Amino acid sequence: MAVTISIEVELGWGVHDLEGSEHLSENGEAERNALGRLLDHCDRVDVPVSFDVVGHLLEDECDGTHDGPHGNGWFEADPGTDAEANPLFYAPAVGHEILGRQTDHELCTHTYSHVICGDASPETVAWELRRAQSQLETLTGSAAHSVVPPRHSPPERATLRGAGIETVRVSRDTSDRGRLARAGELVVGPHPTFEPRLVDGVVETYCTSYPSLTASTLPSGQRPPPPPFRALPVGLRQRLHRRYLSRAVDAAVESDGDCHLWCHLYDLANDAQWPPVREFLTELGARRDRGEVDVVTMASLNERVRSTREVAATDD
């Protein structure tokens, strides 16, 4: 059984096609600090994370125009400047900051410009992945093997295979369980356990449709939580989430299954979300050291699923 953690790093690109960015800090400082303290703690407890980064964020600068086959206006919000002028759209230091750590984190892609894959043409998605991959190759010496599609909107598998992608994160909506059951799942769990599968040549690892590493009851970055939760003391909400996370691992251990927890970097960028996540990462490292559970990136999960399948095929 294994636990995988993935975190979306997108800043301004996460909502460049939408109105409103009140969940973000004004200059991206809160998010950069949150990344620093997360990476420090991961090094302390040796817990690797798959960071799915929007490619454009890693650019030093640009002139605001890009030659992709996107519809008109897709790059309208692109400021065409650099990290100093628009730190929410350029964060070239982030890639090295993640890969320069002693912990074996993974850089995976979240497309080049946070394109909504299910709405875009296959040509556009192919352009996005090609661009993101060649940029990662230049930056790190190797392309990504994993993708997290923006807003869980599914890309065609042939497009992924064509871009050298071997693993994709897929969300499983559990809202059909009814409103009350869903609210209960969000607050106290249990976090559902889904087994990864090799489908159409790509390994699918499943997560919830809502961020699960961070708490739905606490502020999401700079944005307050939904009104019903605000009435509860912050300490209580933190304890509930702490328990939610422990139980997510318990469920994986008990069912000999896998558990994929995720959030956006901005979700973590406040002082209410961090304490339960920090304690959970410590617990996860300790449970891994005791041999209870493995902690793997999406790239390692990919290798596992494929090798298990090969063994199964040999046994047949």
Ligand SMILES: [Zn+2]
């Ligand atoms: Zn640009």
Ligand SMILES: [Zn+2]
């Ligand atoms: Zn995203």
